[in-house]
Amino acid sequence: MNCPQIQKLIHAHHDGELDVANTLQVDEHLADCPACFNAARQLSALSGALKDSSLRFSASSRLRQSISAAVEQAEKSERVVTTPARPWFQYSGWAAAAVLLIAATLAFRLSAVHRDDQLLADLTASHVRALMVDHLTDVTSTDQHTVKPWFDGKLDFAPPVKELRESGFPLLGGRLDVIDGHSAAALVYGRQKHYLNLFIWPTPAASPVEPHSSQRHGYNIIQWSDGKMAFSVVSDLNETELRQFVDLWPRK
């Protein structure tokens, strides 16, 4: 090997990434060639200087605590409350059965309400978080033929992606998100200065669900389903315009 070849290899040699045969060749060359030996020595000096521990930044305890707290909070809000029926009424068969039935119905309703509530909170939180940390999109493109393939292999379903610029809602991009414990596609649309986050995920419910609106912390949310996918759009846009956006999506 000549000097240029050796000098290419001295980095991998220095980093211990060369195989035995090449290591031996480099070692032999360095023993005979002052120029390459000098280059290797320079490299060691530089690497040594970079090993100074004060060059490595450490996370502050404030950041550490903040993350720990946020993780715990996220964990809490993801958990779905399942009210266990407690066996404190074991005196009579019928009465117990009746009480159980009532309790079960109540628990089911409560947990259904809680789930809906939780979903809305989740959707709003995702929307706000994406805006706050300036992380709206993982793939930035106004082209549906760029955004749609981007999701391939990242999700186990293919979300419908539509460019709606002509209707006044230009597509800005997409990203991966997690809603209600499931992976979801988030499509980002614009409307003047407003952002719309459209979350899409497969739904187990087979029949389509008509759009219904809700509000959370000043954000409008409209949810619907086409029988295969659940859709939820979140925005600070007014409800009328948000409805216009929803009407652009087919609902079988």
Place this chain on the structure above:
Amino acid sequence: MSTSAATFDQTILPHLDAAYNLARWLIGNERDAEDITQEACMRAFKFFSTFRGGDPRAWLLTIVRRTAWTWLRSNRRHEEAVEYDEEMHGSADTAPSPEVSLVRAGDVDAVRQAIATLPAVFREVLVLRELEDCSYKEIADIAGVPIGTVMSRLTRARKQLQTALSTQPQSGGLS
């Protein structure tokens, strides 16, 4: 604390320093680097169920890197945000490196400044290799590039760093 938050704390959070260090070097300032680190950790937590063992540090660093690059791009740092194009910039040159004075190499502030002037793709490999002690394979996985690219970037990064260290005005009293 529930199990999954506790497992996350035990598995991922020990690598918070590595995560913050990478974010800090890529982003360049404390406040944004903390935001990026926090966001990356929250994403890691969300996707924690998809973490199938393996090296938790590399897994976290991959997420941090992606989050940081998204930030760099959306903040329109053109010179930073353009992912380094090997074709365009040609292969690693083999010109002899300039002599680094050992005194300057020992001057931590000078070294710190010199790293900060490198393009982000170079800072990234340098930080992962020299400060985090990652192998070429780990860096390749984290940055999503082939090992050959890691090698050529590292060579160029070190060369540029040597150049920066040999041309910077002396901060001491010898000038």
